[in-house]
Amino acid sequence: MKNVMEINGYKALIAFDPETNLFRGEFIDLNGGADFYAADVQSLHREGEVSLKVFLDMCREDNVEPRKNYSGKLMVRLPVELHQRAAISAASKGKSLNAWLADVVAQASV
Secondary structure, three states: OEEEEEEOOEEEEEEEEOOOOEEEEEEOOEOOOOEEEEOOHHHHHHHHHHHHHHHHHHHHHHOOOOEOOOOOOOOOOOOHHHHHHHHHHHHHOOOOHHHHHHHHHHHHOO
């Protein structure tokens, strides 16, 4: 099971790692990798703050934007039947396929 934890305005994906018997956090939307481990939620949050601070300090030193940039363009490949069903669903709502997909993604995203 995976969950999202917010630390100082940045989101991290949290999962349990059975090999280490620890929770693992990995920041998403960063322009590089930053992860952290701990045995409990409180410690995980604390370790996440430390990991994020190190990452942000390095970005400042290197004059690098810490957040990943997104273009707003997304290439999606679907099976033919699913593409057809999506197009029909979009048309039935009076929307373009692109607008319909944007709505579906918005409803399903965190």
